[in-house]
Each structure stands twice: as structure tokens, then as C-alpha cells.
Amino acid sequence: MNMREKPAVVREPVMTSVSRSGIPVPASVDAGAVHPENIGQPGEYPFTRGIFPDGYNGRLWTIRQYSGFGTAEESNERYKFLLAQGQTGLSVALDLPTQCGYDPTHPMARPEIGKVGVSLSNLSEAEILFQGLDLSKISTSFTINGTAAIIYAMYLAVADKQGVPREKLTGTIQNDILKEYVARGTWIFPVRPSMRLIADSILYSNDVSPRFNAISIAGAHVRDAGATAAEEMAYTLANGLAYVEELRRRGGDVEKFAKRLSFFFYVHMDFFDEIAKFRAGRRLWARLMKERYGVKDPKAQHFRFGVVCGGSSLVAPQPYNNVVRVAVETMAAVFGGAQSIFTCALDEAFQIPTEFSAELAVRTQQILAFESGIGRTVDPLGGSYFVEQHTDCMEEMITKVMSEIDAYGGVIPAIEDGWMQLRLAERGLERKLDADAGKNVIVGQNFFKKENEEIGVRELFTLDPTVAQRALEKFQRVLDTRQQSAVDVALTKLSAAAAKDRENVMPYLIDCCHAYATVGEMVSCLKNQWGEFKEPVNL
């Protein structure tokens, strides 16, 4: 490369006495740091030590790998492979047209069909995706937000077709639009109607599929974009409270719906920051539920969360180092008490994982779960002078960020005005500059580099180039064979429901799915009623 590279300077990394979240970390901590009243017992309020008294003895965390690419047929095959490897839950990655509400035939969709996930444009694709998989036995997690209510409706429709009762379904839809406006970008409608759609899906799900998590409030994406561990937790709790308020406004009973709220985070490389983040977040949420909303049932005070280990903490140079990073992060997730763990593959920083790297990622979890014994005792770090002190400092920091958001007027105005987006971009820049300057050590990238290193791994993933063509052909076949009058009726009813503020749109979306209406058609209907989000571009 003819980049203007500066000659490599040989440097030694320096160990700092401040964590990545900016918390001072002393060389030694004494017993005075432990405040037993803040800690409690595992399975007891305020749940610092975990939501279950026996930790992972009752049930191991769910090993849940994010996967999906190309067409439904190929993803179905990959799911069967992953289940055969011992994976215990499915996690469905969807392509960007499906996530943004465009049919494969839309000009914006063409270059993106099947690229970052599977194309799920209508019910027939979902039928193929879950062929041979018993939906009453597997738990399925969908990383879907802008079109989450539609994909949930489609999942219910597939269950109907398989003859599986809806109340037996387990799984999760991410369905967290607030962080999409800030960090992930698959928004469709303006903030307020989006909140309504989310409330519709959660309230509906609580009634018809009570074991299904209709939302997973995610901090992972703001984290990967630049937020610290403390900011990640603060933004997520603040977003969580915004959903609670919206659900209450719609007449939901917090005692009931709070039991089905779940959360999702990244785990990066500062080991004790991560553990403290989860312990502090669990305690804060329980207190908010109990003290602010008077929630009595412990299950509705529980802060249940899944994690992803890796993400932007993984780098392209010397990619095999990433296996070690993911193993360390997974340990932090276990000590933090995660309910489900997704381990990124070593090549995730630059491509869709191969079968080799995907398998290695699952094996990493299995080795920790079954060889190391780290999950035997619940919260084994509880009572540690340092961990308890770090948890207290983390809690203080999270609370401070939350009060800054409150001072702005809450998350919804902060997002509508672009305040949170800008704040995050500045933080991302800061993190990048720290990495460039070597303040955050990244082995193989800013320290211990090898000259003339060829970036990459031996085995490369290649996506079948005919994916788009096949998706388009199948899509056309559905349009040709479905009963158009049934589609028209279902879409008309959906529009009417969307126009009424107090009507729940879910039953109408399910009818649309059964009629083989497409994701793009349903989204267009809703856009006509609700408009589109106008992105504030203030840099």
C-alpha cells in the first residue's frame, strides 16, 4: 500500500490506573470497600449477585450464535448445523432490506439482498427458514427493530402453519428502536409512532405468547460505536424507562410487562469494568422497578440480559488474537451473570464467519462452561473488596450519565434533536484517537505490530453470487401465486388500524402475513399513516 505510513516506533505499552470507563483503579483495596447492604444474596433484591440463587446450576446460559445469510434455504442449513454442534438457541440475522422495510425488488434493496443476514420478505421465506425446526422446542432470537412487529407477526404465522400453539413460543425480538436512531440506523418511522408500534407488539405478545420476549433493550450498538461501559448501561436503562413509560401510557401493567423486558450488551476487553457494569445495572434496574414503579413481584424486578462478546474489540490485524479476546470477554460475561452469550468469530472484524471460525466461537463457550468450572458457584466474585468497590463506582457513573439525559429532557427529545447521536459520535472519535495514540492498547494494531503483515485468515467466506437472483425469483413467484384480493383487504384493514391511536396493529399484521403480503407492502401502509423519520444530520 502506498499510504503515507510513518516509520514504526518501537514502544512499550503502559499500564494505566484508570479503567476504560474512567474509573480510578487502585493497586490495592481493603475491606472497608465492601458495603454488605448494597450487595445482598444471589436471587434476592437488589440482585447485585444475580437473579437466581443458584446461578448457572439451575440452568446454564444459552449459547446463542448470531447467524443467517443468503436465502432462507442456506440459513436453514446453517441453523441445523449449529444446533447439531450443541447450540441451544437460534439467533436470526436478517438482511438490510428486511430490516429497513424494503422488498427485494426496491432499487435500494438490490445490492444488499442476503448480505448481512437472511432475506425474509414474506411468510413463504419464513416457512422455508424454519422448515424441519420445531418451534415449540427451540428458542429463536431475531435481531430486528424497524420491522420487528412485522417479523414477530410472521413468526406467529409460521407457528400457526406448523400447528404450534402461540403460547409455547420462546425467543426474542430485539424491537428496540431508540438505539437504532442513535447507533444502528434501521429506523423507519418517526420516534413517537415507533414507540407506539413497540408498545403494540409487547402488549400483544404478553397476552398471546407470554414466554416470548417482545423486546431486548440493547446497549450493545452504542457501545460498539464508542460509548464506555458506564454510558452503555446508562443509555440502555434510560431507554428502558422510556419504554416502561410508553407501555404505561397504553394501559399496560408494569407488574406484568416488566417480567418480559430483557436487555442486551456488548462485552469488551476491560474485564472488571464489564463485570461491574452488569452487577451495577442489575441493582439499578431492580431499584428503579421497586422504588419508582412499586413493582412487587421479584420477577418483574429482574434484569435479564444477553451479551455479545467481541464486536469492535476485535481487530483485523493478527486475527487469531481475537479468539483470546473473546474467551476473556466470555469469562467477564459469566462473572457478570449473563443469561445468554453470543461469541463473535475471530474473522468477524472483516467478513461473514466461516464454518471453521463459527464453530471455534461455540467451542470457546463450551470449554468455559464445561471444562473450566467457572460457572459452578453463583457470583464467585461477590464480596471481593475490589469488585464490590468497582461496582459501586460504576453505579455512580451510570447514574450520573442518566441524570444528564434527564436534564436534557429524556431520551425521546435527545434523539429527535440529534443530541445523543452527536454525543456518541464525539465519544467514538475520542476512543479512536486514544487507540491511535496508544492510550488503549490493542495488541497487534497499535502495539506489537508485525511489519508487512498480510491481514486475513486462510479460509475465506464467499457468498453465493446467485443469492439476489434466486431471492427475486422466489419473490416474484409469491406475488404470482398469492390471492391478491386477500392481500388488498388485509392491507386496507392494517391502514385503518394504524390510523387509530388506541388500536393494536398486531392482529392486522398477522393477517397480512397469512395473506402473503410482503414486508415492503406492510411498511408502506404504515409509512402512509405515520410518515418517516427525518434524520438530524448535525455534526
Place this chain on the structure above:
Amino acid sequence: MNEIKTQRPLAGKRILVGKPGLDGHDIGAKIVALTLRDAGAEVIYTGLRRTPQQIAQVAVDEGVDAVGLSILSGSHKELVADVLAQLRALTAGNIKVFVGGTIPRADQALLREMGVAAVFTADMPLDVVVAELAHQLS
């Protein structure tokens, strides 16, 4: 980086930072936009979900010296080819095009063959990015 702020190697340059396609990961684009501004450039950021045609049109209307495209969805080959074609169609093929994102090594060479001036990935220091732009636009 302080060097960049004081020396302002991109002073007087107009640069469009664009997000073509449906990819919503915009932190890289924003970090680069903020950095180029610190380096003295006048930066225009398109926001998410622009078509190649829209990006080319803005580039021409704003009379920019360079276009930076941020793509992390794996659709870089199609989208970059389209932006380059649209610029040529507007007789603006002289505007330099840079690409940043998750671009596999083999594809980086391919993009340069297509006419991209340079490809940047996340592990590259920002001062290297600025220096390369300053060199190419001088």
C-alpha cells in the same frame, strides 16, 4: 492529532462524506467527518440511506474535491461502482473517491482498480487517513 488541528493540511478542501445503501453503521463516517473538519476541510455529511445517484448529485452541486464513501454492509463493490458511474455520467469523474469500511483485502485492490483513490479500514490511524487525503488532493 494536535498536529492536524494546528497544521490544517486539508484547509480549503471541500469533502462529501456519504453513506450509500442501507447500512446504518455511521460511527466511522462521523468520526472521519469530524476529523476532516479538524484538519481544515469543509465537510458535508449526507446522513444515512443515500442512493449512489443522490450522492453523485450532491457532490456535483456542492463542487467538492473528494467524496468519501462509508460502507460496512459488504455491498461495497456494487455501490462504489454505481457512485463512480453516476459521477462520470455527470462529467464529474475527476472528483476523487475514497472508501472506508469493512473491506476485505482482495476487494481493496479491486476497488482501486475500479478507480477509487484509496481504501481505509478501521484499524488505520486517523492521521494516516488525513495524510493520504492531503497527498491525493494536493
